Amino acid sequence: MDPRLDGDQGLMTATAAPGVHAPPGGPRRRLAAFLHRHARVRLSLLLSAPMAWLGAAYLGSLAALFVTAFWSVDTFTGNLVKEFTWANFRDIVTGEVYRTIALRSLGVAVLVTLIDLVIAFPMAFAMAKLASPRAQRWLVIAVLTPLWASYLVKAYAWRVLLSAGGVLGWGYGLGATVLTLSYLWLPYMILPIYAGLERLPNSLLDAAGDLGARGWRTFRTVVWPLTFPAVAAGSIFTFSLSLGDYIAVKIVGGSSQLIGNVVYDNIGAANNLPFAAAVATVPVVIMLFYLAAVRRTGALENL
Amino acid sequence: MNLSRTARALLWAALAGGLGVVYVPLLIVLLNSVNADRTFGWPPPGFTMRWWAAAWESGGVRDALVTSLQAAVGATAIALLLGTMAAFAVQRYSFFGRESVSLLIVLPIALPGIVTGIALNNAFRTVLEPFGVSLGLFTVIVGHATFCVVTVFNNVLARLRRLGASIEEASADLGADTFTTFRLVTFPMMRSALLAGGLLAFALSFDEIIVTTFTAGAGVRTLPIWIFENLFRPNQAPVVNVVAAALIILSVVPIYVAQRISGVEATTH
Structure with a gap:
């Protein structure tokens, strides 16, 4: 034992420290001692509230929604008919309209992700590897600031830009939706990639x-494989946020609907919750497949 | 690094161009808020503060702002509590299903907002309405808290990972019990992570519209809902634009706070 570390002295310091010592045997102290000895109890207490909220209430709600998707609505009374039926899913798969909309939504989500990737990667690379540390700090702020500006404000900005008399005046439609969504989610792509590049020595x-590699080869064989988890993390945002969006479509999309709009319209105007629930499972299933695929890359740790 | 001069120039150009694309639309909203032309004719025929005055007078805007603040404060408080608890459980213990907890916490923002929205709407109406609780501010807070937990969770998790448990063990060795250690050692070290996570949660809630649409009752109108309702009314356009401009200006505040936090971090670590 190290002679400089006097056991008694250590104990003295501990007892003398103000506010640290509770009277021995007090109920609080006994509870603390009990918790200290029982790690499992501590763990269950810590997990109780988050799991009750997210595990029971939230997952329960999702499960209930999924069950509703197999019900139907009485066309005359508008009441729920709680009998199992595949009708909603049959309508989605066989209905020409729904297939087109589902594929269109998927296409929009993929396109937005690719556009954002192509714009974000060079930006993030210049930020992480070319800029000086001082400039880096400011560039991160410059990318972060619009993220705090409201979603609606940014979609609205594009509505004004694209309107007939506006600065660009290109009009509304599917192209405007893709453009606006790419704009909205761009920072979500830049930041994970930037963080990934920062970690790359x-x-x-x-x-x-x-070893003689020029820029492109270095990118292909070193940079890209090592930052791929970060890219995948960014794509979770761009992909998922695009897939479920219906607000941007309403603001700049004109008449070309996405999955989100079908869900929204079936809840509001059509008052058909079972069908809306069935349609809503489409993006969820796509997203679950996407998350499962992306999880292998370690992207979830890069969020 | 073996980058040609052209490649460097192109990368810098991409960065400058990208930032330009990000900021120009926002600047145009700011300019339009003082555009004398009611329909935002471009270039502006002149400048006026009329619309700012009109927005200041608008009762609808004020009520919506108050509702938004209430919802964001409520959701942030719950997210701070649940996010911290979950982060401690995941970081300090190993147990069966630990991976799933992280996944479960990410799920509400990973799934499309409309799915979370209608799932909660359906659940609230089936479970709460028999007890006489209808959709309102309370359900908005519950909905927002659900997807805000992740921001606090991630921040606290990262902090706990960096800190390790040795300081807490030292505290216990010196005779402090579980609660005292948390109060005097763990909590002070986590404070800035909580602030950062809370700030993100607040902003996420303040900005949210999709889940809000499905969890707010008829009378509850947050600021995003107000903007969306008035977006398509031509006679409200100048006021909507002023609210948008104000939100753009306000978005600098959390950035400033976050920078202050990280500035303090840099000096204390």
């Missing part, structure tokens, strides 16, 4: 350079 890039 410069020495690896130098080593690739020393």
Whole structure:
């Protein structure tokens, strides 16, 4: 034992520290001691509220919604008919309209993700690897600030820009939706990629350079494989947020509807919750497949 | 790094161009808020503060702002509590299904907002309405808290991972019990992570519209809902634009606060 560490002295300091010592045997102290000894009890207490909220209430709501998708609505009374039926899903799969809308939504989500990736990667690379540390700080702020500006405000900005008399005046439609969604989710793509590039040691890039690799080859064989989890993390945002969106469509989309609009219209105007629920499972299933695929890359740790 | 001069120039150009695209639309909203032309004719024929005055007078805007603040404060408080608890459980213990907890917490923002929205709407109406509780501010807060937990969770988790448990063990060795250690050691070290997570949660809630649409009753109108309702009314356009401009200006505040936090971090670590 280290002679400089006097056991008694340590104990003295602990007892003398104000506010640290509760009277021994008090109920609070006994509870603390009990908790200290029983890690499992501590864990269950910590997990209780979050799991009750997210595990029971939220997952329960999702499950209930999924069950509703197999019900139907009485066309005359508008009441729920709680009998199992595949009718909603049959309508979605066989209905020409719904297939088109589902594919269109998927296409929009993929396109928005690709556009954002192509714009975000060079930006993030210049930020992480070319800018000086001082400039980096300011660039991160510059990318972060519009993220705090309201979603609606940004969609509205594009409505004004694209309106017939506006600065761009290109009009509304599917192209406007893709443009607006790409604009909205761009920072969500830049930030994870920037963080991923920050973690990528410069020495690896130098080593690739020393071994004779030019820029493109270094990118293809070193940078891209190592930052792919970060790219995947960013794509979760761009993909998922695009897939469920119906607000941007209402603001700039003109008449070309996405899945979200079908869900919305069936709840509001058509008052057909079972059908809305069935349609809503389409993006969820797509998203679950996407998350499962992306999880292998370690993207969830990069969020 | 073996980058040609052209490649460097192109990357810088991409960065400048990208930031330009990000900021120009916002600047145009700011300019339009003082545009003398009611329909935002471009270029503006002149400048006026009339619309700012009109927005200031608008009762609808004020009520919506108050509702939004109430919802955001409520949701943030719940998210802070649940997010911190979950982060401690996941970071300090190993148990069966730990991975799933992280996934479960990400789920509400990973799933499309409309799915969370109608699932909660359906659940609220089936479970709460028999007890006489109808959709209102309370259900909005519950809905927002559900997807806000993740921001606090992520921030606290990252902080706990960095801190390790040795300081807490030292505290316990010196005779402090579980509660005292939390109060005097753990909590002070987590404070800035809580502030950062809480700030994000607040902003997420303040901005949210989809889940809000489905969880707010008829009388509850948050600011995003108010903007959306008035977006398609031509005679309200200048006031909507002023609210948008004000929100753009206000978005600098959390950035400033976050910078202050990280500035303090940099000096204390």
